[in-house]
Amino acid sequence: MSTAWRIGVDSHRCIGTSICAGTAPEHFRMVGGRSAPLADVVVPAEVVLDAAESCPVEAITVRDATDDRLIAPEE
Ligand code: SF4
Numbered sequence: 001m002s003t004a005w006r007i008g009v010d011s012h013r014c015i016g017t018s019i020c021a022g023t024a025p026e027h028f029r030m031v032g033g034r035s036a037p038l039a040d041v042v043v044p045a046e047v048v049l050d051a052a053e054s055c056p057v058e059a060i061t062v063r064d065a066t067d068d069r070l071i072a073p074e075e
Helices: 019-023 046-054
Strands: 005-009 028-031 034-037 060-064 070-072
Touching: 005 034, 005 046, 019 028, 019 046, 046 060, 046 070
Parallel strands: none
Antiparallel strands: 005 060, 028 034, 060 070
């Protein structure tokens, strides 16, 4: 089990729906109409996966901070 995840948001891909910030406001906020993670490395939490899976353009990636394995979105 991972002990830390790294959140990435591709600001070029993000279309500013704010779904992620609505789903996980403790992890994402909107900056200039685009999503940005509040912290790059977080304690694993289901809501982070929910946000990544709910992004309509798959702009959010969640990776294991130790080995860089892709955790979400599922391929
Ligand atoms: S859900 Fe995706 S497209 Fe919408 S604000 Fe978040 S990162 Fe951007």
